[in-house]
Amino acid sequence: MTDVTRDSSTGARVVVVGAGHAGGTLAALLRQTGFAGSITVFGQEEHLPYHRPPLSKDFTDGQPVKWLRDPEFYTEQKISFLLGQKVVSIDRARKTVRSSLGEDHPYDHLVLATGATPRLLTLPGGDLRGVLTLRDLSDAQRLRSAIDTDGALAIIGGGFVGLEVASVARNRGTEVIVLEREARILARVASEQLSAIMTSLHRERGTQIRTDVEIAGLRGHNGAVVAVLLADGSEIACSSVLLGVGATPREELALHADILCDQGIVVDDAARTSDPAILAIGDVTRRPVPGTEGHRRLESIPSAVEQAQQAASTILGLPQIAPEVPWFWSDQFDLKLKIAGIVTPLSETTLRGDPTTGRFALFHHRDGVLSAVESSNSPAEFMAGRKYIAHHTPIAPSRLADAETSLRDCVLV
Amino acid sequence: MPTITYILADSTERPLEVPTGQTVMEGSVRNNLPGIVAECGGGCSCATCHVYVDAAWAHAFTEANDEEAALVEFADGARAESRLACQLVVTEAADGARVTVAEN
Numbered sequence: 425m426t427d428v429t430r431d432s433s434t435g436a437r438v439v440v441v442g443a444g445h446a447g448g449t450l451a452a453l454l455r456q457t458g459f460a461g462s463i464t465v466f467g468q469e470e471h472l473p474y475h476r477p478p479l480s481k482d483f484t485d486g487q488p489v490k491w492l493r494d495p496e497f498y499t500e501q502k503i504s505f506l507l508g509q510k511v512v513s514i515d516r517a518r519k520t521v522r523s524s525l526g527e528d529h530p531y532d533h534l535v536l537a538t539g540a541t542p543r544l545l546t547l548p549g550g551d552l553r554g555v556l557t558l559r560d561l562s563d564a565q566r567l568r569s570a571i572d573t574d575g576a577l578a579i580i581g582g583g584f585v586g587l588e589v590a591s592v593a594r595n596r597g598t599e600v601i602v603l604e605r606e607a608r609i610l611a612r613v614a615s616e617q618l619s620a621i622m623t624s625l626h627r628e629r630g631t632q633i634r635t636d637v638e639i640a641g642l643r644g645h646n647g648a649v650v651a652v653l654l655a656d657g658s659e660i661a662c663s664s665v666l667l668g669v670g671a672t673p674r675e676e677l678a679l680h681a682d683i684l685c686d687q688g689i690v691v692d693d694a695a696r697t698s699d700p701a702i703l704a705i706g707d708v709t710r711r712p713v714p715g716t717e718g719h720r721r722l723e724s725i726p727s728a729v730e731q732a733q734q735a736a737s738t739i740l741g742l743p744q745i746a747p748e749v750p751w752f753w754s755d756q757f758d759l760k761l762k763i764a765g766i767v768t769p770l771s772e773t774t775l776r777g778d779p780t781t782g783r784f785a786l787f788h789h790r791d792g793v794l795s796a797v798e799s800s801n802s803p804a805e806f807m808a809g810r811k812y813i814a815h816h817t818p819i820a821p822s823r824l825a826d827a828e829t830s831l832r833d834c835v836l837v
Numbered sequence: 838m839p840t841i842t843y844i845l846a847d848s849t850e851r852p853l854e855v856p857t858g859q860t861v862m863e864g865s866v867r868n869n870l871p872g873i874v875a876e877c878g879g880g881c882s883c884a885t886c887h888v889y890v891d892a893a894w895a896h897a898f899t900e901a902n903d904e905e906a907a908l909v910e911f912a913d914g915a916r917a918e919s920r921l922a923c924q925l926v927v928t929e930a931a932d933g934a935r936v937t938v939a940e941n
């Protein structure tokens with residue numbers, strides 16, 4: 425064990441665990457806001473931070489990796505990365521973290537940005553060759569080569585990641601079947617109406633979709649997957665399987681340090697955990713969300729960036745920025761989906777536009793106030809909807825339903 | 838290399854050399870200027886790179902497409918000069934251009 429001491433004469437020491445979008449953004453924001461102390465970022469992967477959303481989109485389609493910043497940026501900004509290293513424990517009393525090399529690194533502010541890991545299914549055959557998950561660059565490289573060299577791709581789980589990969593695979597001529605446990609795809613993350621529209625779109629483009637499916641296991645031949653076995657006894661032949669059944673927060677470090685976790689590190693709207701010297705940001709957190717009760721996990725880039733801003737403000741003692749309406753995007757075939765707000769069960773839904781053209785928006789509202797908008801190729805509807813949600817602007821649903829009525833004229837004044 | 842002057846929220850001016858072919862957003866991100874967040878990395882999706890291009894320099898960039906125009910129309914603080922910096926590709930014609938970063 426070595427004690428690695430750093431020059432702290434210029435200010436506090438920030439240690440960030442995790443070199444994803446959240447950790448990388450925070451490091452840059454701290455410098456942008458004038459933080460003069462040391463910034464050390466641990467990254468388990470060998471790579472500097474990169475944009476993760478393209479991994480299920482453009483990257484799988486053959487585009488190069490998209491870095492968050494050039495390597496020179498971090499040198500110029502005096503941001504140190506310890507890549508290929510993990511943090512194995514936190515000593516809260518001494519304010520140090522121990523690395524996988526056995527070194528202790530002191531901190532004044534520790535930021536946990538450890539992300540999430542793909543949920544695995546404990547299935548017979550789950551460890552066969554050709555059974556893939558998608559989270560990081562090496563996963564995406566394997567998936568890309570599987571799509572280009574193999575036969576049929578079976579995607580277990582009809583969530584956003586699975587459907588984005590299905591779009592790319594179909595565009596590249598691969599046979600795709602999506603197997604969903606629930607009664608509809610996107611069941612946990614989108615309205616019934618959007619699920620129905622996306623089901624039609626994917627089927628039109630040749631993706632098979634089966635819902636209410638129970639998976640019994642995977643069958644292999646010579647160590648490689650050759651079929652998905654269903655509980656009803658049927659089999660679906662395939663050359664590779666993508667498990668797209670969600671992700672679990674990587675909260676082990678926090679749990680072992682007795683920091684409050686509840687399927688995610690619990691944080692407030694300033695990114696603070698139950699330890700005042702420890703912050704958490706990004707996919708690992710369970711966070712307050714404006715307009716909803718309690719805490720939620722929001723696995724999205726906008727949430728990670730917002731929390732990076734919160735953490736920077738907390739570290740620097742600056743006022744917090746106003747909370748954002750949560751939103752995220754997804755690209756499937758030629759549809760650019762943008763979703764803002766939270767679809768609540770008791771809301772009514774108004775459709776604007778024509779789903780068969782790919783250009784439409786679903787407005788979810790209650791008592792004339794929007795709670796969510798699910799838009800496709802409709803940037804104005806998305807932007808206006810997000811604004812109306814944030815300001816609780818009273819709207820007239822019947823006017824929203826008419827795509828010829830200007831969005832401004834849908835507001836009741 | 839063209840120089841673009843970024844006017845920040847606190848009115849400070851930051852002239853930067855931006856290589857041709859890069860966008861006004863990339864020039865800002867590369868130099869860690871505040872205000873241009875660029876969550877989506879330049880995909881004309883997030884509208885977090887909202888800027889105002891001085892009217893005298895509007896001609897130095899290609900016109901906004903429908904998607905960009907619709908995104909900025911409802912952005913906070915939208916004005917006639919509003920653009921998304923990720924869509925402003927720098928050419929020699931943009932040398933000397935002045936852009937004001939919109940407040941988020």
